[in-house]
Amino acid sequence: xxxxxxxxxxxxxxxxxxxxxxxxxxxxxxxxxxxxxxxxxxxxxxxxxxxxxxxxxxxxxxxxxxxxxxxxxxxxxxxxxxxxxxxxxxxxxxxxxxxxxxxxxxxxxxxxxxxxxxxxxxxxxxxxxxxxxxxxxxxxxxxxxxxxxxxxxxxxxxxxxxxxxxxxxxxxxxxxxxxxxxxxxxxxxxxxxxxxxxxxxxxxxxxxxxxxxxxxxxxxxxxxxxxxxxxxxxxxxxxxxxxxxxxxxxxxxxxxxx
Amino acid sequence: xxxxxxxxxxxxxxxxxxxxxxxxxxxxxxxxxxxxxxxxxxxxxxxxxxxxxxxxxxxxxxxxxxxxxxxxxxxxxxxxxxxxxxxxxxxxxxxxxxxxxxxxxxxxxxxxxxxxxxxxxxxxxxxxxxxxxxxxxxxxxxxxxxxxxxxxxxxxxxxxxxxxxxxxxxxxxxxxxxxxxxxxxxxxxxxxxxxxxxxxxxxxxxxxxxxxxxxxxxxxxxxxxxxxxxxxxxxxxxxxxxxxxxxxxxxxxxxxxx
Numbered sequence: 001x002x003x004x005x006x007x008x009x010x011x012x013x014x015x016x017x018x019x020x021x022x023x024x025x026x027x028x029x030x031x032x033x034x035x036x037x038x039x040x041x042x043x044x045x046x047x048x049x050x051x052x053x054x055x056x057x058x059x060x061x062x063x064x065x066x067x068x069x070x071x072x073x074x075x076x077x078x079x080x081x082x083x084x085x086x087x088x089x090x091x092x093x094x095x096x097x098x099x100x101x102x103x104x105x106x107x108x109x110x111x112x113x114x115x116x117x118x119x120x121x122x123x124x125x126x127x128x129x130x131x132x133x134x135x136x137x138x139x140x141x142x143x144x145x146x147x148x149x150x151x152x153x154x155x156x157x158x159x160x161x162x163x164x165x166x167x168x169x170x171x172x173x174x175x176x177x178x179x180x181x182x183x184x185x186x187x188x189x190x191x192x193x194x195x196x197x198x199x200x201x202x203x204x205x206x207x208x209x210x211x212x213x214x215x216x217x218x219x220x221x222x223x224x225x226x227x228x229x230x231x232x233x234x235x236x237x238x239x240x241x242x243x244x245x246x247x248x249x250x251x252x253x254x255x256x257x258x
Numbered sequence: 259x260x261x262x263x264x265x266x267x268x269x270x271x272x273x274x275x276x277x278x279x280x281x282x283x284x285x286x287x288x289x290x291x292x293x294x295x296x297x298x299x300x301x302x303x304x305x306x307x308x309x310x311x312x313x314x315x316x317x318x319x320x321x322x323x324x325x326x327x328x329x330x331x332x333x334x335x336x337x338x339x340x341x342x343x344x345x346x347x348x349x350x351x352x353x354x355x356x357x358x359x360x361x362x363x364x365x366x367x368x369x370x371x372x373x374x375x376x377x378x379x380x381x382x383x384x385x386x387x388x389x390x391x392x393x394x395x396x397x398x399x400x401x402x403x404x405x406x407x408x409x410x411x412x413x414x415x416x417x418x419x420x421x422x423x424x425x426x427x428x429x430x431x432x433x434x435x436x437x438x439x440x441x442x443x444x445x446x447x448x449x450x451x452x453x454x455x456x457x458x459x460x461x462x463x464x465x466x467x468x469x470x471x472x473x474x475x476x477x478x479x480x481x482x483x484x485x486x487x488x489x490x491x492x493x494x495x496x497x498x499x500x501x502x503x504x505x506x507x508x509x510x511x512x513x514x515x516x
Contacts, residue, residue, distance in 0.1 A: 004374075004375050004376075005375060006375050006376055006378075051376075075372075075373075080373075080375065080378050081375055081378075082375065083372055083373050083374075083375050084372075085372045114333075114341055114342075114343045115333075115338075115341050116262075116341075117262050117263060117264050117338065117339055117340065117341050118262075118264055118309075118380075120264075120338050120339075122376070
């Protein structure tokens with residue numbers, strides 16, 4: 001399933017005791033349509049308030065419905081804040097999280113002098129005019145393969161914190177700054193901590209070179225704040241072309257990420 | 259005051275017994291800042307769910323605060339869905355409604371096959387692919403000065419229903435259709451009824467020429483449905499340049515419009 005959701009009123013991806021999550025809404029819809037209680041597996045978790053343009057999830061179900069009929073039926077039972085954009089049958093070897101080889105996140109800042117009320121749930125409104133060139137320079141310094149533990153929020157990190165960032169850039173679009181970051185996987189809160197660090201560079205408190213120092217230092221306290229969730233969008237998850245019967249590689253992704 | 263608001267959770271412009279309105283929020287903020295209970299006068303009412311990029315309102319207050327300080331103080335007390343973008347002192351002859359000479363509204367449709375969750379509060383999601391050329395052709399037929407009573411929702415219409423439409427056009431932007439309509443004033447629900455009529459043309463039920471027949475017929479039952487409020491935005495209100503001491507003309511506007 002390719003899924004979009006507006007995270008504003010949702011309690012994140014993962015099923016939670018304290019409120020509706022994307023996963024629980026999907027499970028409810030699947031149960032209504034197929035009679036089976038199944039929790040779909042997402043490409044990764046997103047926190048409360050975080051949005052997805054294109055989350056990917058898989059589930060195993062026995063059904064005679066075609067994917068298209070299933071899509072229409074499931075969408076009928078989903079709330080207005082969640083929509084399934086596509087459904088396709090996949091080989092049993094496909095796993096939404098383990099098969100993913102790249103993910104692209106976008107983080108949006110808004111630095112207009114007057115707050116933009118239409119973006120209040122879709123951007124981090126900052127109170128300084130941000131310098132996008134300094135931010136982009138800093139962003140470029142963390143490209144490549146590094147240990148990114150400095151950008152990981154406290155968590156029992158059971159595996160390696162080495163990841164590869166393929167793309168990390170900041171651009172301005174009017175009163176918005178757009179951070180696009182693509183990697184083979186992300187640690188918990190990694191994008192939001194990078195966004196919080198670039199914010200300090202953008203407002204002039206830190207030099208762009210600080211980004212390299214944060215990575216080299218290996219210490220969370222060197223990085224900036226965890227930027228608020230409403231600016232974050234999961235934009236794209238990339239998989240190898242499994243339709244070619246190529247063996248599906250598994251990534252280094254933790255399940256416990258963003 | 260130049261004001262933006264997201265009408266989703268607001269009960270329209272006008273103070274209401276059954277929920278928070280833009281006017282009551284503004285009055286509350288003015289009272290907090292100045293100690294005086296004052297209801298600002300808007301350029302016109304907007305219904306529940308309708309948005310404003312640039313509503314204009316005036317009020318009379320005795321205060322030593324500069325406009326800029328007043329703006330910051332009022333914004334501090336307004337909810338996140340409302341913001342004052344500008345405040346300026348105006349001559350006593352200025353009246354936000356009576357001095358207005360033109361208003362521009364935008365109505366947004368979304369005709370994507372899969373519903374766009376991020377637009378659900380900012381567009382009318384229709385279930386047919388709309389023909390923007392036919393809609394634009396129909397829109398052009400109501401330009402000029404006419405009696406628009408066919409597009410007015412039942413209301414004790416105390417004055418003339420003659421208005422002049424200066425601009426009325428439909429264009430496509432991806433999966434959105436944009437209706438821009440500018441006139442010297444609007445009747446109650448006029449834009450939404452025009453939007454509902456153009457919808458019938460867009461989906462192929464009516465020919466573009468129907469727009470002229472609706473106007474000529476002078477009968478509300480000839481027109482389409484009143485399109486839902488969340489697609490409607492008040493975009494611009496135009497006044498004569500009152501700073502030049504030109505006499506401020508009064509328009510034909512009813513107070514009871516959109």
